[in-house]
Amino acid sequence: xxxxxxxxxxxxxxxxxxxxxxxxxxxxxxxxxxxxxxxxxxxxxxxxxxxxxxxxxxxxxxxxxxxxxxxxxxxxxxxxxxxxxxxxxxxxxxxxxxxxxxxxxxxxxxxxxxxxxxxxxxxxxxxxxxxxxxxxxxxxxxxxxxxxxxxxxxxxxxxxxxxxxxxxxxxxxxxxxxxxxxxxxxxxxxxxxxxxxxxxxxxxxxxxxxxxxxxxxxxxxxxxxxxxxxxxxxxxxxxxxxxxxxxxxxxxxxxxxxxxxxxxxxxxxxxxxxxxxxxxxxxxxxxxxxxxxxxxxxxxxxxxxxxxxxxxxxxxxxxxxxxxxxxxxxxxxxxxxxxxxxxxxxxxxxxxxxxxxxxxxxxxxxxxxxxxxxxxxxxxxxxxxxxxxxxxxxxxxxxxxxxxxxxxxxxxxxxxxxxxxxxxxxxxxxxxxxxxxxxxxxxxxxxxxxxxxxxxxxxxxxxxxxxxxxxxxxxxxxxxxxxxxxxxxxxxxxxxxxxxxxxxxxxxxxxxxxxxxxxxxxxxxxxxxxxxxxxxxxxxxxxx
Amino acid sequence: xxxxxxxxxxxxxxxxxxxxxxxxxxxxxxxxxxxxxxxxxxxxxxxxxxxxxxxxxxxxxxxxxxxxxxxxxxxxxxxxxxxxxxxxxxxxxxxxxxxxxxxxxxxxxxxxxxxxxxxxxxxxxxxxxxxxxxxxxxxxxxxxxxxxxxxxxxxxxxxxxxxxxxxxxxxxxxxxxxxxxxxxxxxxxxxxxxxxxxxxxxxxxxxxxxxxxxxxxxxxxxxxxxxxxxxxxxxxxxxxxxxxxxxxxxxxxxxxxxxxxxxxxxxxxxxxxxxxxxxxxxxxxxxxxxxxxxxxxxxxxxxxxxxxxxxxxxxxxxxxxxxxxxx
Numbered sequence: 038x039x040x041x042x043x044x045x046x047x048x049x050x051x052x053x054x055x056x057x058x059x060x061x062x063x064x065x066x067x068x069x070x071x072x073x074x075x076x077x078x079x080x081x082x083x084x085x086x087x088x089x090x091x092x093x094x095x096x097x098x099x100x101x102x103x104x105x106x107x108x109x110x111x112x113x114x115x116x117x118x119x120x121x122x123x124x125x126x127x128x129x130x131x132x133x134x135x136x137x138x139x140x141x142x143x144x145x146x147x148x149x150x151x152x153x154x155x156x157x158x159x160x161x162x163x164x165x166x167x168x169x170x171x172x173x174x175x176x177x178x179x180x181x182x183x184x185x186x187x188x189x190x191x192x193x194x195x196x197x198x199x200x201x202x203x204x205x206x207x208x209x210x211x212x213x214x215x216x217x218x219x220x221x222x223x224x225x226x227x228x229x230x231x232x233x234x235x236x237x238x239x240x241x242x243x244x245x246x247x248x249x250x251x252x253x254x255x256x257x258x259x260x261x262x263x264x265x266x267x268x269x270x271x272x273x274x275x276x277x278x279x280x281x282x283x284x285x286x287x288x289x290x291x292x293x294x295x296x297x298x299x300x301x302x303x304x305x306x307x308x309x310x311x312x313x314x315x316x317x318x319x320x321x322x323x324x325x326x327x328x329x330x331x332x333x334x335x336x337x338x339x340x341x342x343x344x345x346x347x348x349x350x351x352x353x354x355x356x357x358x359x360x361x362x363x364x365x366x367x368x369x370x371x372x373x374x375x376x377x378x379x380x381x382x383x384x385x386x387x388x389x390x391x392x393x394x395x396x397x398x399x400x401x402x403x404x405x406x407x408x409x410x411x412x413x414x415x416x417x418x419x420x421x422x423x424x425x426x427x428x429x430x431x432x433x434x435x436x437x438x439x440x441x442x443x444x445x446x447x448x449x450x451x452x453x454x455x456x457x458x459x460x461x462x463x464x465x466x467x468x469x470x471x472x473x474x475x476x477x478x479x480x481x482x483x484x485x486x487x488x489x490x491x492x493x494x495x496x497x498x499x500x501x502x503x504x505x506x507x508x509x510x511x512x513x514x515x516x517x518x519x520x521x522x523x524x525x526x527x528x529x530x531x532x533x534x535x536x537x538x539x540x541x542x543x544x545x546x547x548x549x550x551x552x553x554x555x556x557x558x559x560x561x562x563x564x565x566x567x568x569x570x571x572x573x574x575x576x577x578x579x580x581x
Numbered sequence: 582x583x584x585x586x587x588x589x590x591x592x593x594x595x596x597x598x599x600x601x602x603x604x605x606x607x608x609x610x611x612x613x614x615x616x617x618x619x620x621x622x623x624x625x626x627x628x629x630x631x632x633x634x635x636x637x638x639x640x641x642x643x644x645x646x647x648x649x650x651x652x653x654x655x656x657x658x659x660x661x662x663x664x665x666x667x668x669x670x671x672x673x674x675x676x677x678x679x680x681x682x683x684x685x686x687x688x689x690x691x692x693x694x695x696x697x698x699x700x701x702x703x704x705x706x707x708x709x710x711x712x713x714x715x716x717x718x719x720x721x722x723x724x725x726x727x728x729x730x731x732x733x734x735x736x737x738x739x740x741x742x743x744x745x746x747x748x749x750x751x752x753x754x755x756x757x758x759x760x761x762x763x764x765x766x767x768x769x770x771x772x773x774x775x776x777x778x779x780x781x782x783x784x785x786x787x788x789x790x791x792x793x794x795x796x797x798x799x800x801x802x803x804x805x806x807x808x809x810x811x812x813x814x815x816x817x818x819x820x821x822x823x824x825x826x827x828x829x830x831x832x833x834x835x836x837x838x839x840x841x842x843x844x845x846x847x848x849x850x851x852x853x854x855x856x857x858x859x860x861x862x863x864x865x866x867x868x869x870x871x872x873x874x875x876x877x878x879x880x881x882x883x884x885x886x887x888x889x890x891x892x893x894x895x896x897x898x899x900x901x902x903x904x905x906x907x908x
Binding site: 109180182184188193278317321322323326348350361364365371375386387396404407410411415419420483484487489492496498572575576 | 612631648654666668672675694804809814835
């Protein structure tokens with residue numbers, strides 16, 4: 038009853054809306070969750086291209102051992118903002134803001150999010166974040182890495198660093214507002230026939246993500262605001278010469294920023310759990326195990342942050358405690374991986390572009406997870422910390438993982454979102470180029486790090502040049518791989534064949550309405566008749 | 582498929598995967614030369630993880646590829662797959678196996694870390710004779726009277742201390758290491774030698790007292806498998822035994838500014854006689870006033886480029902880079 042009130046009050050008479058949104062409505066303070074979802078996705082993808090261009094510039098610099106392509110300070114500005122943009126303006130807003138906003142209400146049978154205005158506000162806060170990041174380049178750009186450890190961040194490019202801090206605080210605020218909204222929406226606004234265990238796994242993932250964001254983001258904001266005060270207002274929280282403690286900053290930073298990697302991968306895991314059953318034509322294997330392992334990752338993930346600080350000012354017990362807690366995360370993550378593989382087993386796999394990206398993710402995440410276990414142990418981490426081995430690892434899980442997952446989601450839901458089908462052959466070209474490019478770029482980096490190349494360097498020992506050239510070639514393959522997708526998405530959005538309401542013959546609720554769905558999603562709210570993954574049939578006849 | 586029984590398949594695959602994993606684990610050649618006592622420990626641990634990782638990788642990726650081929654949709658078949666929603670014993674199995682593996686690796690980590698000396702940093706006597714190793718982190722002891730707190734802060738040391746076999750013994754040689762943008766300065770307190778490169782005798786138990794003058798740096802010798810941040814306001818240490826005569830790179834591993842990538846020098850591991858020669862020649866040089874930059878002037882009065890200029894050759898740093906320091 039309560040939820041009925043909420044919906045009619047928020048979306049009924051108080052917000053009159055036209056029959057259909059015009060193009061310019063997508064550029065306004067629109068409270069429709071689907072408009073906001075599209076706003077997030079398009080903005081995020083734009084910043085993906087910006088961040089990608091930065092990566093290409095860096096890889097060009099690294100084709101030679103000397104700093105001969107750009108000023109080393111510019112290189113540091115690029116590495117700082119490449120990381121920042123990819124995390125705070127591409128993967129987090131794309132996966133949570135974009136897919137989360139678009140899909141959660143549709144998947145649980147709601148007409149909108151619980152707090153539509155808050156939702157719009159959360160999106161529009163990310164715009165100044167993006168502008169501040171881009172604008173900071175007029176002041177040299179923040180150059181202290183996305184970690185912005187003091188004292189370096191206190192003495193380098195102060196204006197740009199302050200703009201960077203404000204940008205992250207904006208993005209963090211957006212994340213907190215979104216998290217509150219998701220938790221309330223998923224908790225209170227499911228259609229009455231949908232119990233917790235009837236909920237699509239993507240919603241479980243968004244729930245776990247939101248809890249994590251609520252616990253961890255304020256700590257980052259606190260740390261960064263103290264840093265801002267140190268830079269601009271003469272305080273000395275992190276100024277060692279005045280008694281400040283630089284390691285304290287690292288704790289505050291990583292208390293958020295380790296969970297941030299789960300913010301970037303849990304929603305992607307949710308996308309995986311939706312895409313794989315549909316295209317394998319099988320129920321998801323181990324629904325509850327996947328749902329609860331998201332929550333387990335969310336809880337354990339709050340207690341592993343010191344593994345980023347094994348070579349910093351950390352006492353022995355801390356290095357050991359966090360080695361063990363980090364290793365434990367491998368267990369629930371493994372459960373998910375095995376469950377997806379088991380979902381493939383006995384299926385009838387359709388090799389759509391969405392499915393190819395999902396299987397590509399599975400294959401690469403296994404590798405990234407295994408290298409993560411080696412990194413999680415203090416004895417090995419002491420050798421490879423802050424080297425290219427780390428760069429290789431987190432690009433396997435964040436590019437091979439999160440970006441592949443975002444692509445899988447884009448191919449899967451593009452028909453729903455735009456009402457048009459994407460071109461499949463172009464999608465396959467995109468997948469093959471991306472898969473080759475990813476492995477060519479990031480696989481050799483493992484060896485670079487193990488052999489002795491530190492990360493975040495514009496100049497390096499010439500003995501590493503050969504492997505670096507391979508990485509640079511791979512990066513350009515990745516750069517080119519975006520073009521077929523970009524062309525495909527723009528062309529198909531305008532001219533692509535019309536999509537039916539349910540082109541993949543999927544069972545979750547978002548496919549029970551038109552493509553694209555009408556404003557407020559359904560004429561009459563759907564009723565749950567079967568589970569979200571009720572695929573599969575006994576073979577009609579036993580083959581001899 | 583039907584002719585060969587399933588257990589035989591499993592057994593064959595198991596043996597093949599095990600053999601490949603063992604071979605990859607111990608022949609991966611991914612790590613550089615081993616030049617310290619700790620490097621052997623770290624490499625063994627790493628290689629064990631590579632064995633386990635390769636086995637898991639082969640099994641999981643093999644299953645994925647098998648599924649992709651075996652369970653692909655055949656042309657004209659629009660039906661669904663099998664309605665399998667789970668299998669409790671199987672799920673318990675693949676939760677338990679990784680759990681056992683990570684617990685094993687956790688225990689193994691602790692053991693290796695202890696043998697490396699990870700549990701013994703800062704294991705030395707307080708001014709007033711009190712052992713500090715048992716005291717909690719300095720920041721937790723702020724309630725102690727002001728003066729005491731100051732001493733405690735200074736004495737709280739992080740890093741890698743005496744290896745298990747040498748616990749409680751003092752090192753053969755102590756060197757103070759200061760990181761600054763963009764150089765390492767090594768001071769030998771016993772002889773007063775100041776150098777831009779680290780010279781140590783082979784098989785000696787060496788302790789580096791690491792500090793930072795400006796921003797955080799990180800002292801890393803890949804061939805030693807050891808790394809420790811140099812942190813302004815905190816004392817850190819690394820203790821190692823170099824086991825092989827040779828020259829190895831010292832790399833800064835923590836972003837420290839524009840020329841972070843150029844903050845490289847080397848550690849030269851001498852035979853004992855060579856080391857003595859080096860030390861004597863350096864002491865003689867200092868006595869003859871041949872190195873005024875380091876001895877005659879107070880380094881604190883100089884700008885960094887002035888201070889570093891005499892060392893630019895030894896540091897392996899381009900003089901142009903030094904000039905940039907002035908900016």
